[in-house]
Amino acid sequence: MTSGNYQKHADSRAPSRIIIALDSLYARKLGTTTAVWLRQAEYTQRKAGNGCWWFKKILADRDDNNQMISPRWEIDQSFEYETGLTRSHQGKARKAAKKLGVLQERRSRNGGRLEYRIDLDLLAKIVSKWADEERNFQRSEASEITFGNGESGALESEISLSSTESIQIKKSRTAPSGSSAKHKNSSKKRQPRAKIAGVHCWNDLDQKLASSIVEKYGEKAVYDAVSQLENEGAKPLPSVVEKILSRSSAKNMVEETRQRLDSYDISESDRKRRTAARDAVDRLSPSELGEFIKKFIEENTCDHATSFDAVTDNFRRLDEKLHFKRWLEVQFMDRC
Structure with a gap:
């Protein structure tokens, strides 16, 4: 289902009903919504070929009565028509699949459409x-x-x-x-076959995951998470330990974001200046915005790596994205 094969005309005799085989194991581990989306994405990846990028619309085309229209061309195929999932449901499913590490996304250079790739081997x-x-x-x-x-x-x-x-x-x-x-x-x-920093490992994949968790969060943090699970009477499996550590990391990120936003807090008298600054930011050309991004990265990321993605022209981390937004407003508030 590469770009070269995507202009094929859909079979006019194809049934309007699409049967999706829901894997109960997927549903138990990920929830029904994510399981439905990932199963259909996995099927589409196998049609496209392992390792190939492919495109599919999020929402279906509709007629004047707001009824979904059966896709006439393959490029008109959509997740909504095939699964019935709304945009928000698909967004949650894609977020879960990316967190699992099996979904990659990119914006194509022609039209900037969203393309997907499922790592079938990792899945x-x-x-x-x-x-x-x-x-x-x-x-x-x-x-x-x-x-x-x-x-x-x-x-x-x-x-x-x-x-x-x-x-x-x-x-x-x-x-x-x-x-x-x-x-x-x-x-x-x-x-278990082995224990890595207290994490129970039953097979080679468990050992690999446990080692990556220790490398990512540090041995002390892993031991603390294992101790917490054992005190609660739960088994410290790699996936469970990582879930606890990721929650803790998310809380720290939220607190860090709040502190950064507080540093840009302004009084009521400055709100007009902020509004004018936002209007000036909206009028920036892509090249001008790019220069500000370079300046921001140079000034604010000396002690850590930036999450800016040149492909999507955006920051992957929410806290850094909000930090840049407030920083950019301050630059123009000084001029207003």
Whole structure:
């Protein structure tokens, strides 16, 4: 589904109904909305070819009665027509897919349309990891149920009814030797292959993910997250540990953004100057705006890398984007 193959005429005999196979594993891990979008995107990627970029409209074409129109050309195909997902639903699904690391997006140079690429190899590894986690969890649950039944039988045999019809429980709580053996065996089965900074790793992909988490957040932060999960009685799997650390990172970013915005707080008397400054910013040409961006990066990113993306002409990090907006307003407020 490359740009060269996209001008094909759609088959006029093609049915207006499109059947999407919803993978229940995707739905359990990502939620139904993201699962539907990602499954259709994965299907489209396989048609386009592994590693190829492809384009699909977000919203469907509509007639005068606001009814969706069946696409006549392949380039008119849209996620809305194929899945029924709205723009906002698709936005949430794409955000989740990018966070997972399986979706790449870019703006084409011809018309600036949004193009997609799904990393099929990485997606296959992640799905395999999900399946392994569920199988390990099911085996663990089955082992715990087996042990629990054995212990229950032992305790029942130790309960006797006295002449006064009151229940007395004997002091001995020792389970039969057979149950102990089963418990030991089940405990061995539930042991992870390795632990990296306390993170439980069941396979090679887990070890790779755990190593990347340690490299990204630091060993101390990972140990703290693992300790928090163990105190809550949860298993410190790589995906769960990363979720806790990313939430903490997001909170820090929000606080940093708030502090930066506070530094640009202005009084009521300066609001007219701010309005005039915004109008001046809106009138900037692309080349003039580019010069201001260079100046901003030179002045404000000496101790860290910028998130500015030259392809999309935008900042990937929200806090830096807001910081630039306030900084640019101040530049023109000084002139007004």
